Amino acid sequence: MILLYIIQISEVFISICSFGSMNNSMLLEAVKNFESPLYIYDSNKIKKQYERLISSFSAVKQLQINYAVKALSNISILKYIINLGSGIDAVSIQEVQLALKCGIKPTKIIYTPNGVSMNEMKKVSELGVKINIDNLSVLEDFGNKNPKIPICIRINPHIMAGGNSKISVGHIDSKFGISIHQIPHLLRIVENTKITVNGIHMHTGSDILDIDVFLRAAEILFEAAKNFNQLEFIDFGSGFKVPYFPNDSETNIEELGEKLSERFNEFCKNYGKDLILMFEPGKFLVSEAGKFLCKVNSIKQTTSTVFAQVDSGFNHFLRPMMYGASHHIENISNPNDIERYYSIVGYICETDTFASNRKISTINNGDILCFNNAGAYCHTMSSNYNSRYRPAEALHINDEIRLIRKREVFKDLIKNQIDIFNQ
Numbered sequence: 001m002i003l004l005y006i007i008q009i010s011e012v013f014i015s016i017c018s019f020g021s022m023n024n025s026m027l028l029e030a031v032k033n034f035e036s037p038l039y040i041y042d043s044n045k046i047k048k049q050y051e052r053l054i055s056s057f058s059a060v061k062q063l064q065i066n067y068a069v070k071a072l073s074n075i076s077i078l079k080y081i082i083n084l085g086s087g088i089d090a091v092s093i094q095e096v097q098l099a100l101k102c103g104i105k106p107t108k109i110i111y112t113p114n115g116v117s118m119n120e121m122k123k124v125s126e127l128g129v130k131i132n133i134d135n136l137s138v139l140e141d142f143g144n145k146n147p148k149i150p151i152c153i154r155i156n157p158h159i160m161a162g163g164n165s166k167i168s169v170g171h172i173d174s175k176f177g178i179s180i181h182q183i184p185h186l187l188r189i190v191e192n193t194k195i196t197v198n199g200i201h202m203h204t205g206s207d208i209l210d211i212d213v214f215l216r217a218a219e220i221l222f223e224a225a226k227n228f229n230q231l232e233f234i235d236f237g238s239g240f241k242v243p244y245f246p247n248d249s250e251t252n253i254e255e256l257g258e259k260l261s262e263r264f265n266e267f268c269k270n271y272g273k274d275l276i277l278m279f280e281p282g283k284f285l286v287s288e289a290g291k292f293l294c295k296v297n298s299i300k301q302t303t304s305t306v307f308a309q310v311d312s313g314f315n316h317f318l319r320p321m322m323y324g325a326s327h328h329i330e331n332i333s334n335p336n337d338i339e340r341y342y343s344i345v346g347y348i349c350e351t352d353t354f355a356s357n358r359k360i361s362t363i364n365n366g367d368i369l370c371f372n373n374a375g376a377y378c379h380t381m382s383s384n385y386n387s388r389y390r391p392a393e394a395l396h397i398n399d400e401i402r403l404i405r406k407r408e409v410f411k412d413l414i415k416n417q418i419d420i421f422n423q
């Protein structure tokens, strides 16, 4: 009897803990409640990815993941990720402020600006966050003014990596990082300004598939790190590729974890101190968690193409136009019909093609299309172009879909505009 009771209790416990992922009927229900277009993020997927990263590097004594806010910056998402134990990677003072508003300790934030004003850097340093500098003249200037503030150095390892020239940031012509060939100059500045270098960092780009490229860049970083004897952490940045389609390739995090952990531990042994291994993933944590839902306004058959036109455009979902990104699109309101070829386009008065010649289950007016991988660099890149409202956002958590950002309304469009003819 008691045993039965225990079994029942544990079943209840399991059903509380293991919430299912989002299915089509939940997504359709959410569109009914919150209207389209709508972004929905699955908290379970974010958690799974976070835990996957942690367990891949379990051989390392001290690991810190710093979520890159710029991928998806909604405060409910930030709080959720911070609660998992994550730190924060911020690229602007506003991202630092957002993270602080979400209750994180300043020491768990690393600020990695590029080309910002000295004034902003000073203000951020006063907030007590880690500062990452990627420019020798900025380092010299900042170091002279604030010799007591420890600094992390962003190294450019000159590795060509990344899925697209806009997101490949570690190559020779990149504006990011301090070249490994400038290390002697860097050391002179450190000596003259008497600053403490507490970390070494790299971030070579997004969508890196080949882990050998990653490991080669890591070796360069280890070489650079040997020049500094007060390090607390080594930050390997991010750039992991995630799958965009069923059976698409992705960075083998588990293999990378195994190989890099071993190499990192060996480095720490030689260095004589257990350093913190850091990563700052954006896309890896949130890309696959996101779905973008929009409604089909019309089907337009031309001489060569069938267009499905949705109630959105590159104002809401820029990646296909900006990076040539390909996102998997499903017709979730009519998923099992005959498949036909469609070009999915928006309502912006400019070319806004989301996908060309895609085989999708027959689309009718009013159908709801679901774009996958809509978590990273989607809502954060949305705009009011064509004077449209930015979409609402929702979070799937504890088996519920909750609104985390209201859809804009007309007032939002004009709130900062000044009508000089009506004063």
Ligand SMILES: *Cc1c(COP(=O)(O)O)cnc(C)c1O
Pocket (backbone or CB within 6 Å): 068, 070, 071, 089, 091, 112, 203, 205, 206, 207, 237, 238, 239, 240, 280, 281, 282, 283, 284, 376
């Ligand atoms: C954008 C960015 C990241 C996150 O890159 P993902 O490809 O989204 O993982 C990490 N670090 C820095 C410095 C960045 O600018």
